[in-house]
Amino acid sequence: MASQPRIAIIGGGISGVCLAIALQKRNLDVTIYEQAPKFGExxxxxxxxxxxTRAMKLCSTDIYDAFEKVATRNISTEKQKTWFDWLDGEADEPIGQEPYLFSLTNEFGANAVHRAHFLDEIVDLLKEGTTKFGKHLDTISDEGDTKPLKMKFHDGTEEETDAIIGCDGIKSSVRIWMLGKDHPGSSPSYTHKYAYRGLIPMKKAVEALGEDLAQNAKMHMGHDAHVLTFPVDHGETMNVVAFRTNSEPWPSSEKLVLPSEKSHVKKDFEHFGPTVQKIIDILEPNLDCWAIFDLGDHPMESYHKRRVCVLGDAAHATSPHHGxxxxxxxEDVAMLAEVLNDHKVRDQGLKGLEIAFKTFSETRLERTQWLVQSSRRSGDLYEWRVEGIVEDIEKIQKECKESNEKIWNAQITEMVKEAKSVLDRNF
Ligand SMILES: Cc1cc2nc3c(=O)[nH]c(=O)nc-3n(C[C@H](O)[C@H](O)[C@H](O)COP(=O)(O)OP(=O)(O)OC[C@H]3O[C@@H](n4cnc5c(N)ncnc54)[C@H](O)[C@@H]3O)c2cc1C
Known part of the structure; x- marks a missing residue:
């Protein structure tokens, strides 16, 4: 092993880039291997x-500052703490008069970024030469406790490293290597929901919907479908995600995103009222449709195998209904960075890396896998599909409040403290 362990990060999405920054901040030696020719969101x-956002600060205050640079909150002063207002999307009421159902609030309400702009900001924080592009990891070879790991890439090249962290998303090659390709957990499951996504210039959105609907986060509920909107780009753009559930299989075995068009959205949301119809009218004529897959049917039993581990979507991809x-x-990144930086881990070389990954796995499994299941249920709550609850708004509100508060109120410093005591036990 070199004087410092070499850590390979597979994948340069939000997880991989944030992890590299957090580890570099702690003076660890990292390289990102990204399959694409450049970063992109x-x-x-x-x-x-x-x-x-608390976890971001612990990863590196530079990541948090980058986030703050591009973050957009609700525009109305009285909505600064509102996460979403839930509305009855099916009601046949004029635009802006959909019946109000309930709101959830937290310390800073909706807090969103345009993905590509956030990635651009954080990529600038990486040290020069951190990333190797055009490197699709095919497989790994692990030749024992004292030997380096070998990474084999699709371009025919091979490289050695001391530890591998798979940040390679829902179709993770690292997860497939860990589980074996025939293991059911190697492939994600279709949740029978898909989503049309669009960005609308705010000026156009305000003209069509009025300021409150266009500039603040809204969730329009309905049977087997829901539409959410929130502002991004410092209020210059309204983000739209329109979800639909049906029992049909997803039509592609390869692609999670398929091109679509507005006429399909119109058909899927024909049972919605004038406000949602208007939102659809102002979308671009051609837009993408995203299949919502997750890892909820066959959750991983462990996020590590010796000196290889997975985090982010590679480990616990979830449907997006909790956002x-x-x-x-x-959170994964903050936790793993803190554990890898522990002096016991740093003093123990290769063995230390394995114990760090084991500790990370043991402390992250429960919360991350709960999220996957709770998110599935939330999607169904928004679409009046949960047996025994259906359109009971009081019960929906209660459940949404409880599950979201479990997500929002978690304290990363407490979680790290717990991980450090697990680490002590594991040494
Ligand atoms: C419709 C929708 C809305 C969402 N909204 C929210 C939200 O509001 N809030 C929220 O917190 N989350 C949301 N999410 C979830 C969020 O998008 C993901 O959790 C997050 O982007 C995952 O990041 P990642 O870096 O782990 O994976 P990815 O973004 O998938 O990145 C993986 C990277 O690895 C690379 N890669 C893949 N395979 C290989 C390989 N074999 N070798 C080398 N490189 C490889 C890819 O090119 C990519 O760059 C949403 C998801 C969806 C689908």
Whole structure:
């Protein structure tokens, strides 16, 4: 082993880039291997909750500052603490007069970024030469406790390293290597929900919907479908995600995103009222449709195998109904960075890395896998699909409040403290 262990991060999405920054901040030696020719995120919004922003600060205050630079909250002064207002999307009421159902609030309400803009900001924080592009990891070879790990890439090259952290998303090659390709947990499951996503210039959205609907986070509920909107780009753009549930299989075995068009959205939401119809009218004519897959049917029993581990979507990809998948990635990063930086881990070389990964896995499994299941249920609550609750708004509100508060109120410093005591036990 070199004087300092070499850590390979597979994948340069939000998880991989934040992890590299957090580890570099702690003077660890990291390289990102990204399959794409350059960094890239889709043009869509992603919201971060209070627990995620606390975790960001622990990863590196530079990540938090970058986030603050591009973050957008609700525009109205009285909505600064509102996460979402829930509305009856099916009601046949004029635009802006959908019956109000309930709201959830937290310390800073909706707090969203345009994904590509956030990634651009954090990529600038990486040390020069951190990332190797065009490197799709095919497989790993682990030749024993004292030997380096070998990574085999699709371009025919091989590289050695001391530890591998898979941040390679829902179709993770690292997870497949850990579980074996025939293991049911190697493939994600279709949740029978899909989502159309769009970005609308705010000026156009305000003209069509009025200021309150366009500039503040709203959730329009309905049978087997729901539509959410929130502002991004410092209020210059309204982000739209329109979810639909049906029992059909997803039509592609390869692609999670398929091109679609507005006429399909119109058909899927024909039972919604004038406000949602208007939102659809102002979408671009051609837009993408995203299949919502997760890892909820066959959750991993462990996030590590010796000196290889997975985090973020690679470990626990979730449906997005809590708006917390990326937030969990950041919590994972903060936790793993703190554990890897522990002096006991640093003093023990290769063995220390394995114990760090074991500790990370033991302390992150419960919360991250609970999220996957709770998110599935939340999606169904928003669509009046939960048996025994259906359209009982009081019960829906109560459940949503409880589950979201469990996400938002978590304290990363407490979670790290607990992980450190698990680490002590594992040594
Ligand atoms: C519709 C929708 C809305 C969402 N909204 C929110 C939200 O509001 N809030 C929130 O917190 N979360 C949200 N999420 C979840 C969030 O998007 C994900 O949890 C997060 O982006 C996952 O980041 P990641 O870096 O782990 O994975 P990814 O973003 O998938 O990145 C994986 C990276 O690894 C690379 N890669 C893959 N395979 C390989 C390989 N074999 N070798 C090398 N590189 C590889 C990829 O090119 C990519 O760059 C949403 C998700 C969806 C689908």
């Amino acid at each position: 889709i043009g869509a919004g992603v919201a971060f909750n209070p627990a995620a 917390a998948g990326a937030g969990m990635c950041i």
